[in-house]
Amino acid sequence: MQSAGTSDTSRRSVLMGVGIATVGAALPPAGAALAQGTQAAKGPKLLEMEGKARLAVLGDRPLVAETQAELMDDDVTPTDKLFVRNNGQVPELTSDPKAWKIKVDGEVNTPIEIALGELMSRFPNVTYQLMLECGGNGRSFFTPEARGNQWTNGGAGCPQWTGVRLADVLKAAGLKSSAVYTGHYGTDPTLAGETSKPTLSRGMPIAKAMEEHTLIAFRINGKDLPLIHGAPVRLVVPGWAGSLSTKWLSRIWVRDKEHDGPGMGGFSYRTPRKPIVPGSKGDEKDMAILESMPVRSVITFPADGTRLAAGTRKLDLRGHAWAGDWDIKTVDVSIDYGVTWKSTKVNPPANKFAWQRFAGSVDLPSSGYYEVWAKATDSNGVTQPFAAANWNPQGYGANPLNRIRILVES
Numbered sequence: 057m058q059s060a061g062t063s064d065t066s067r068r069s070v071l072m073g074v075g076i077a078t079v080g081a082a083l084p085p086a087g088a089a090l091a092q093g094t095q096a097a098k099g100p101k102l103l104e105m106e107g108k109a110r111l112a113v114l115g116d117r118p119l120v121a122e123t124q125a126e127l128m129d130d131d132v133t134p135t136d137k138l139f140v141r142n143n144g145q146v147p148e149l150t151s152d153p154k155a156w157k158i159k160v161d162g163e164v165n166t167p168i169e170i171a172l173g174e175l176m177s178r179f180p181n182v183t184y185q186l187m188l189e190c191g192g193n194g195r196s197f198f199t200p201e202a203r204g205n206q207w208t209n210g211g212a213g214c215p216q217w218t219g220v221r222l223a224d225v226l227k228a229a230g231l232k233s234s235a236v237y238t239g240h241y242g243t244d245p246t247l248a249g250e251t252s253k254p255t256l257s258r259g260m261p262i263a264k265a266m267e268e269h270t271l272i273a274f275r276i277n278g279k280d281l282p283l284i285h286g287a288p289v290r291l292v293v294p295g296w297a298g299s300l301s302t303k304w305l306s307r308i309w310v311r312d313k314e315h316d317g318p319g320m321g322g323f324s325y326r327t328p329r330k331p332i333v334p335g336s337k338g339d340e341k342d343m344a345i346l347e348s349m350p351v352r353s354v355i356t357f358p359a360d361g362t363r364l365a366a367g368t369r370k371l372d373l374r375g376h377a378w379a380g381d382w383d384i385k386t387v388d389v390s391i392d393y394g395v396t397w398k399s400t401k402v403n404p405p406a407n408k409f410a411w412q413r414f415a416g417s418v419d420l421p422s423s424g425y426y427e428v429w430a431k432a433t434d435s436n437g438v439t440q441p442f443a444a445a446n447w448n449p450q451g452y453g454a455n456p457l458n459r460i461r462i463l464v465e466s
């Protein structure tokens with residue numbers, strides 16, 4: 057248990073008067089396969105960056121940091137607690153955000169180059185609470201290990217975004233009948249420092265681009281975007297892999313075929329159409345692009361590793377659940393390793409593509425060690441598996457049910 061999460065949670069616990077203290081480090085990792093804490097044993101390296109909370113650093117170059125489960129407890133993700141995922145370097149901050157240019161070209165009747173200031177005033181501004189989730193979220197739950205950043209469940213957040221609808225801008229440019237896909241470009245230099253080629257350039261089918269919650273966003277939680285999250289302007293493509301939500305947005309290329317920029321080919325952001333042997337090489341032609349993210353739940357209170365005072369027989373808990381394009385129907389919890397389940401109360405989302413709060417309680421029959429499991433089911437009836445399923449070489453789509461460890465003292 058890392059120090060930031062521990063102090064934060066115990067402070068909140070004291071305020072709430074429930075008498076919980078966290079001493080996660082004192083608990084052994086749950087049977088290795090079950091541990092879901094962020095590098096529970098050693099404790100992660102914590103991010104030290106102005107304007108950012110002490111997130112768990114998964115990589116320095118490029119910078120990648122995830123949000124510890126207990127820091128995901130806010131209804132609306134505060135900007136400082138939003139995970140960070142860069143593929144290259146961070147570009148320089150522009151001195152004149154309003155003059156920042158965005159180009160829309162390709163399969164359109166009238167290619168546009170528009171300054172951000174004009175974009176803001178010409179198109180209706182909308183504000184929604186929208187999920188941003190890395191396509192690799194949950195990757196660390198795969199066995200054997202899949203290539204890439206070892207996310208637990210913290211490559212996800214749900215801030216409030218303000219921007220214009222991408223659909224409005226595409227309509228202004230006029231889509232040709234040949235328009236089938238987008239290709240997105242940002243200005244971040246590659247890790248090697250090149251600016252002549254994109255670091256990452258993904259795209260989506262036109263239908264997703266025209267969805268009313270797909271935004272060209274310039275504000276987060278009511279403030280200008282910070283540089284690390286894409287200032288002055290980015291895409292927010294909620295519910296789908298975060299790699300579509302291009303930061304430092306400079307160009308949308310409307311394509312007459314599936315986009316083919318870096319991040320579109322091979323095993324990138326793809327999951328198998330039919331299950332493959334875990335650890336095997338796999339065959340590119342059996343892979344399909346990951347679009348909607350899968351159903352997931354995260355217990356955000358109490359923290360993994362919480363120790364409860366002797367005599368505690370009831371534990372209140374809460375968290376968030378979400379499911380890409382879909383809503384959450386139920387979240388169930390278990391304290392007996394999935395033998396019996398109890399339902400929780402699930403709130404409706406603030407709007408489509410926002411996560412949903414669940415809250416409930418479990419009865420603890422005695423003192424001792426427990427794991428609390430949470431399992432969400434979406435509006436299609438799709439539920440989280442007990443273990444990460446559908447292994448793939450680059451590790452997308454792992455969404456096993458969530459587990460925390462609890463000790464009731466005697």
Ligand SMILES: Nc1nc2c(c(=O)[nH]1)N[C@H]1C(S)=C(S)[C@@H](COP(=O)(O)O)O[C@H]1N2
Pocket residue numbers: 138139140141142143144188189190191241242243244255256284285286297298299300301302303304
């Ligand atoms: N230009 C650019 N946009 C990008 C990336 C990037 O490396 N460069 N990373 C993408 C990925 S993989 C994710 S998950 C999200 C993360 O957004 P955040 O860092 O604001 O949380 O940004 C996406 N947009």
Ligand SMILES: [Mo]
Pocket residue numbers: 141189190191192297298299
């Ligand atoms: Mo990502």
